Amino acid sequence: MRLLRFLVIFLALSLMFAACGASDEDETDTEGGNSQDNSTADNSGSDDGNGSGDGQQNPNCGNKMVDDGEVCDGGAQECKSIDPNYTGGFASCKADCTGWDTSACQGNGSSSDPNDPGNNNDPTNPGGNGDGGFDKDSQGIWVDPKPFREGVHLVWENPMGNKGTGGLGPTHAASQTYCENLILAGADDWRLPTIDELRTLVRGISTIEPGGKCPTTDTCTKQETCNDDKENTQGFGNSCLGCEALNTDKYDPADSYLDLEKDCQLSSTQLANNECYIVKAMHGDPCDGTWSDTPNTGTAGSLSKAYWYLNYKSGIIHSDADVLSGANWVRCVREGTAADVTEEEEEAGDPSQNWECTADIDCTGGKTCQSHQCVAETYVATNGLEWQNGTINETLNKWEEGVIRVEKWEPAKAYCENLDYAGHTDWRLPNISELKTLVTGCAKTNECAITADCAEYTSCHGDSTACKNGCSNGNYLSIGVSQQIDFPYWTSNNDPTKTNRVWAINFMTGVVFYSYDTANHYARCVRGSMN
Numbered sequence: 332m333r334l335l336r337f338l339v340i341f342l343a344l345s346l347m348f349a350a351c352g353a354s355d356e357d358e359t360d361t362e363g364g365n366s367q368d369n370s371t372a373d374n375s376g377s378d379d380g381n382g383s384g385d386g387q388q389n390p391n392c393g394n395k396m397v398d399d400g401e402v403c404d405g406g407a408q409e410c411k412s413i414d415p416n417y418t419g420g421f422a423s424c425k426a427d428c429t430g431w432d433t434s435a436c437q438g439n440g441s442s443s444d445p446n447d448p449g450n451n452n453d454p455t456n457p458g459g460n461g462d463g464g465f466d467k468d469s470q471g472i473w474v475d476p477k478p479f480r481e482g483v484h485l486v487w488e489n490p491m492g493n494k495g496t497g498g499l500g501p502t503h504a505a506s507q508t509y510c511e512n513l514i515l516a517g518a519d520d521w522r523l524p525t526i527d528e529l530r531t532l533v534r535g536i537s538t539i540e541p542g543g544k545c546p547t548t549d550t551c552t553k554q555e556t557c558n559d560d561k562e563n564t565q566g567f568g569n570s571c572l573g574c575e576a577l578n579t580d581k582y583d584p585a586d587s588y589l590d591l592e593k594d595c596q597l598s599s600t601q602l603a604n605n606e607c608y609i610v611k612a613m614h615g616d617p618c619d620g621t622w623s624d625t626p627n628t629g630t631a632g633s634l635s636k637a638y639w640y641l642n643y644k645s646g647i648i649h650s651d652a653d654v655l656s657g658a659n660w661v662r663c664v665r666e667g668t669a670a671d672v673t674e675e676e677e678e679a680g681d682p683s684q685n686w687e688c689t690a691d692i693d694c695t696g697g698k699t700c701q702s703h704q705c706v707a708e709t710y711v712a713t714n715g716l717e718w719q720n721g722t723i724n725e726t727l728n729k730w731e732e733g734v735i736r737v738e739k740w741e742p743a744k745a746y747c748e749n750l751d752y753a754g755h756t757d758w759r760l761p762n763i764s765e766l767k768t769l770v771t772g773c774a775k776t777n778e779c780a781i782t783a784d785c786a787e788y789t790s791c792h793g794d795s796t797a798c799k800n801g802c803s804n805g806n807y808l809s810i811g812v813s814q815q816i817d818f819p820y821w822t823s824n825n826d827p828t829k830t831n832r833v834w835a836i837n838f839m840t841g842v843v844f845y846s847y848d849t850a851n852h853y854a855r856c857v858r859g860s861m862n
Contacts, residue, residue, distance in 0.1 A: 392426075392427055392428035400429075400508075401428040401429065401508070401512070402424075402428065402429060402430045402431065402512045403424035403425075403428060403430070403431060403512070410433060410436035413431055413433065413436075413514050413517075414433075414436075414464065414517065415464040415465075415466050415517035416464070417433070417436045431514075464517035464518070465486075465516055465517050465518040465667070465671065466516045466517045467486075467516070467667070467670075467671040467672070467673055468673065469515070469516035469517065471488065471489060471490070471492075471515055471516065472486055472487065472488060472489055472515065472516050473486075473487045473489040473612045473613065474486050474487075474667055474671050474672050474673065475487070475531065475610075475672075476672050477531075478669070479528065479531060479666075482668060482669070483666050483667070483668070484666075484667045484668060484669060484671055484672055485524075485528055485531065485664055485665075485666065485667070486516075486518075486664065486665045486666070486667040486671060487532075487613070487662060487663075487664050488513070488515060488521065488662050488663040488664070489612065489613055489614065489662070490613075490614050490616070490617075491616055491617075491660055491661060491662050492509075492513070492515075492663075493505075493506070493509045493661050494616060494660070495658060495660075499658040500619075500620070500622075500658050500659045500660040500661060501658065501659075501661055502653040502657045502658055503622055503638050503651075503652070503653050503657055503659075504653050506523055506622045506659075506661035507523055507624065509661060509663070510522050510523050510661065510663035510664075513663050515663075518665055520665050520666075521663040521664065521665050522624065522663065522664065522665065523622055523623065523624035523661065523663065523664075524623055524624065524662070524663070524664040525549045525623055525624055525625045526547060526548060526549060526552075526623040526625040526639045526641065526648065527541070527548050527549045527625075528623070528664055529621060529623050529640075529641045530543075530548075530641065530648075532609050532610050532613060532643070533608055533609065533610075533641070533643065533646065534608055534609060534610055534611075535593075535594060535595070535596065535597065535608045536573045536574060536589070536594050536595060536608045536646035537589065537590055537593070537594050538570040538571070538573065538587070538588050538589055538594070538646070539570075539571075539573050539608075539641070539646040539648060543570070544567055544568075544570035544588040545558070545567065545570045545571040545573075545648055546558070546567055546571075547571055547639060547648045549625055552625055552626060552627060552628045552639070553627075553628045553629050553630075554627050554628075554629025554630075554631065554650065555629055555630070555631070558571045558627075558629075558648065558649075558650075559571075561582075561586075563586045567588070568585075568586030568587065568588060569582050569583075569586045569587050569588075570586075570587065570588040570589075571647070571648045571649075572587070572645075572646075572647055573595070573608070573642075573645050573646020573647050573648070574589070574594070574595035574608070574645045574646050575645045575646070575647055576589065577589065577591075577595060595608075595646075596693075598700065599815075601700065602618075602644055603815055603816075603817060605617070605618055606618075607643040607644045608643050608644070608645075608646050609643040613662075616660055617643060617662075618642075618643050618644040619642055619643070619644060619659070619660055620640040620641070620642045620647075620649070620651070620659035620660060621640055621641055621642075621643065621659055621660045621661065621662055622638060622640050622659045622660070622661050623638060623639045623640060623641065624638065625638060625639045626638050626639075627639055627650040629650075636652040636653070637650040637651055637652040638650060638651065638652070640659045687700075687705055688700035688705050693705070706720065707720060708720055708752075708753045709752075709753045710809075710811040710812045712768065712769075712809075712811065714768055714861045714862055715859050715860060715861055715862040716761075716765060716768065716857055716858075716859050716860070716861055717755075717857065717858050717859050718769070718811070718812050718855060718856075718857050719735065719750070719752060719753075719758065719812075719855055719856040719857070720811070720812050720813055735813065735815060735853055735854065735855055736853070736854045737818060737851050737852065737853055737854070738821075738851065738852070738854050739848065739849050739850065739851060740821055740825075740833045740848035740849075740850075740852075741848065743760055743821045743852070743854035744759075744760050744823065744854075746854050746856075747759050747760045747854060747856035747857075748760075750856050752856070755858055757858050758856035758857065758858050759823065759856060759857060759858065760821055760822065760823040760854060760856065760857075761822055761823065761855070761856075761857040762783035762822055762823045762824050763781055763782060763783050763786065763822040763823075763824045763834045763836075763843070764782045764783040764784075764861075765783070765822075765857055765861065766820060766822050766836050767779075767782075767836065767843070768861070769808060769809045769811075769812065769838075770807050770808070770809075770836065770838065770841050771807055771808070771809050771810075772802070772805065772807050772841075773801060773802040773805075773807040773840075773841030774802075775796075775797040775798075775800065775801050775802055775841055776797075776801065776802075776807070776836070776841040776842075776843060778795075778797035779792070779795055779797045779798035779843045780792065780795060780798070781798060781834060781843050783824055786824045786825070786826055786827060786834060787826055787827055787828055788826050788828070788829070788832075788845065789828070792843075798842070798843045798844075799842065799844075800842070801837070801840035801841040801842035801843075802840055802841045803840075804839055804840060805839065805840075806838065806839065807838050807839070807840075807841045808838040812855065815853065816837075816838040816839050817839075818851065818852050818853045819835040819836060819837040819838070819844075819846070819852045819853070820835060820836055820838065820852055820853045820854070820855055821833060821835055821852045821853065821854050822834045822835060822836070825845070825848070826845055829845070831847060831848050831849075832845040832846065832847065832848070833845060833846055833847075833848050834846075835852050
């Protein structure tokens with residue numbers, strides 16, 4: 332019995348020591364990262380998922396804007412743009428915004444094997460974060476075929492990659508950080524452009540194009556003597572205001588120094604369609620203010636903290652500071668050589684040379700200029716309806732005859748009934764069924780039961796999801812007509828039980844709704860009948 336008791340105690344002690352040893356070994360592997368599993372895992376940090384290793388979450392990570400200390404903030408990019416030696420795949424931004432997770436990339440950019448295509452240590456195999464690995468054929472860039480200066484061609488990020496938050500661009504400081512950390516097309520020497528470099532992208536405003544009358548440049552940066560001359564005492568007047576200088580309510584057009592036959596010829600419709608005074612190759616929110624890295628050296632107020640920016644919708648060269656509204660778009664740039672210009676870009680040259688038109692005055696036969704093509708003044712749909720296809724043209728806040736109008740409902744009806752346009756006088760405001768035929772890409776509009784024959788809210792609309800919610804934000808107006816969607820469009824139908832409520836369509840969402848007849852909506856006239 333005594334021997335049996337000894338054996339039981341001995342066995343229990345053995346099991347206890349074994350358990351302690353296993354626990355100590357596991358603890359060492361977890362904290363020290365010495366286990367085989369840890370050595371091959373994504374070293375993104377502690378188990379809180381933020382990749383910091385100390386459990387402290389970066390408060391700015393996740394705001395979709397690249398802030399100080401961040402390389403990225405959400406999204407993904409092609410592995411080849413991070414390192415051209417990768418053979419494929421996409422890298423996503425790490426959870427802590429400190430870099431790109433390349434675990435899904437094909438090839439290994441850090442391999443020490445000289446035969447590995449991803450080797451960054453082989454001096455004969457350039458690449459790795461952009462050191463000699465620029466790929467001129469990569470997507471997401473545009474190389475200007477016209478030299479910026481001798482031996483230098485500007486390489487532009489295209490489209491923009493950092494759009495800030497809340498519909499606003501990033502601050503200047505965030506823009507600097509974004510460009511400095513950008514790895515694109517195998518290069519990591521991206522930066523914010525100077526104001527001279529931004530001016531090379533301007534087309535159609537002679538005062539803002541390189542060498543134009545506006546004196547704001549990399550070497551002339553003081554507000555008082557290089558940008559602001561409203562009294563025209565220095566000889567450059569309002570030339571830095573671009574097309575805004577033609578606003579006769581504020582300025583004398585003679586002080587604009589613009590060529591009124593060639594400059595500022597885009598129509599309101601073209602501007603609303605995100606066409607602007609920028610080289611055609613640029614895309615992705617190209618129109619509004621874009622930061623430069625050229626400081627405003629003026630002495631008044633906060634100018635000492637301001638940087639110049641260029642607005643391509645109007646051509647204004649102005650300045651802003653982070654401490655104020657300080658949010659503009661950012662388009663990074665780097666310097667390349669003639670060897671970086673692709674054959675396609677070299678053959679195309681200046682894309683504007685291939686435009687059929689830049690404005691309505693370039694078109695004949697009643698046609699209008701849309702997307703740099705001359706199009707007919709009316710749109711005849713396959714269902715037999717003929718639609719007014721004019722453009723919105725505001726001059727001194729007065730709407731001209733023969734163009735799309737913004738009106739209250741009664742004046743809108745009268746406008747169409749009295750319209751003499753494209754050789755016809757039988758124009759009218761479309762009914763709801765007719766206007767719904769101009770909606771493309773949003774099936775919910777047609778699912779909405781409101782029609783010209785059923786226009787009562789209670790019985791035909793009710794709480795219909797299709798009527799109320801429509802589709803996600805977009806542009807659901809037929810490409811056959813001028814793409815103007817910043818206002819809803821009137822129909823000729825009102826709710827018979829509420830005579831002051833008139834049906835309209837919002838082409839940004841496809842939503843069918845009724846509005847007070849005193850609201851201001853577009854009036855696009857129609858003639859004929861559906862077949």
